[in-house]
Amino acid sequence: MxxxxxxxxxxxxxxxxxxxxxxxxxxxxxxxxxxxxxxxxxxxxxxxxxxxxxxxxxxxxxxxxxxxxxxxxxxxxxxxxxxxxxxxxxxxxxSGEQSRLPDGTVKLSPRVREMSREDAIPAIPMNAIQSYLKQALVLERADIAAAPYVLGGQDRRVIFGGGDTVHARDPEQRWANAEQRYGLYRVGEEYVDPVTDEVLGYEARQVGLASVERIEEDMATLQVLRSSEDLRVDDRLFPQPDQRVRALLYPHAPDEKVEGRIIRFFDRISSVARNDVVVINRGAREGMEEGHVLDIFQQGEQVRDRQQDEMVRLPRTRAGSLVLFRVFEKVSYGLIMESQRPVYMNDVVESPEGSY
Known part of the structure; x- marks a missing residue:
């Protein structure tokens, strides 16, 4: 059809x-x-x-x-x-207020209703994904190696915070097209495809924000405006991402069948559920778009068929669904919208049945 x-x-x-x-x-x-x-x-x-x-x-x-x-x-x-x-x-x-007159006549009184686009209800809970929209990056190794980095700061300290002065070096680009503000990022989790073992990128989380005060050759002096944790030598600097929230993101199914795996949780140890954020091993190169809806499935456990004397895997079970809200080249961030049971690492994500 x-x-x-x-x-x-x-x-x-x-x-x-x-x-x-x-x-x-x-x-x-x-x-x-x-x-x-x-x-x-x-x-x-x-x-x-x-x-x-x-x-x-x-x-x-x-x-x-x-x-x-x-x-x-x-x-x-x-x-x-x-x-x-x-x-x-x-x-x-x-478009107007109604009132009923003594004789039963309904009187309509027109009124002006001013509404801003920002007042429109979002497609998904924006408070659950705000920090990931503004403060998360997925980088290639070459991006990390080429980025400016914190070299040191005041009073010979090795950790810094809001209000401190830090010095950063950019030996490759020498601050060409320098921005006024930079996010300070700490590189952490390596994303690896559980099926192919391909390295899909490196997670970088923002730990601070700094403003450039002056630049001399390949060295910049910056004022730390805020920090969510201690800033350290070797933290990387990247321009601030577009901070406009995509309030018009709209859930829809992929045009073709897609299958992937959940490869990362945030702030959870063993499982996640509704309104938690996960990372999947599919991105723009596989045709993923912001707003794509995927169902979540869990593989059935292996049991022994005592009648046939062999191991058999039970049918898989649907665990919930998620919506992608940020898509990188090889991975995507998704918000779990429904969960009938706990969602685990390596669970399968797939286009909704009948959508392809």
Whole structure:
């Protein structure tokens, strides 16, 4: 079956693509109307109506009478209707206040409702991913070797913090096209593909922010504006990434079948669950995009078939789903949106069934 998939674009335009899709299934207890509240997300609202929230664009009906009908704000109503036997979801934005006169007549009083794009509800919980949008990098070894680095600081100390002065050296580029501010990053986890053993990159987390005071040849003096932990000699400097939050990121399935593995947790030891962030071993080179939805599966355990005297693997089990929110060349960061059971390292991620 051929489908038309509407996606939100950054300019609030509609991008139409064709791909295969399974039939949209409504939840048994779906409402006929839902009034949007502060702190809602599009995923949560979709989940009130649909078995698979990422299928929201399949039945979304654009109301041409509403300015920016792709942006949804607290107070808006999402209504379910039926057209030719097919479900439709439509945005109903109140344009005036109602009052009833003594004779029973309903009086409409127009009012102006000012709404900023920043007030629109996000697709997924932005507070769960803010730090990863702003402060996380995945680097190649060559990027690390070529980056400026902290050489030292005041009073012959080897650790520094907010308010301190540090000196950094850039022997390769000699601060060509220098920025005014730099993030200070500590290189840590090596990302390795569990199937091929390929090194996919190196995790760099921001530990501080510094402002350039002066540059002399290949040496720069910087003032540390803030630090989340002690800064050290050899910490790397990189320009600040684009800090605009992608509020219009919109969940959708990949156009083709994708399969990968979870290779990294953050701040968890053995397992993760809903609203936790994970890293998968697939990135832009495999066609991953921000907003891609992937299901999570766990391999069945191996058991002995005593009747046949052999080891057999039980069928795999669906554990949940995630949405990619930051895509690098060989890996991607994803937020777990649903988890029916704990999610473990090396669990499989795959395009939703019927989406390819």
């Amino acid at each position: 051929i489908k038309t998939l509407r996606r939100l674009a950054a300019a609030c335009a509609m991008l139409v693509v064709a791909a295969g899709v399974s039939a949209v299934t409504l939840r048994d207890n779906h409402p006929d109307v839902y009034y949007v509240k502060k702190d809602d997300t599009l995923w949560d609202i979709s989940g009130r109506f649909l078995e698979h929230p990422w299928q929201w664009p399949e039945i979304w009906h654009v109301n041409p009478a509403i300015k920016n009908p792709h942006l949804i704000f607290p107070g808006d109503a999402i209504r379910l209707s039926w057209v030719d036997g097919e479900p439709r979801l439509e945005l109903d934005r109140a």
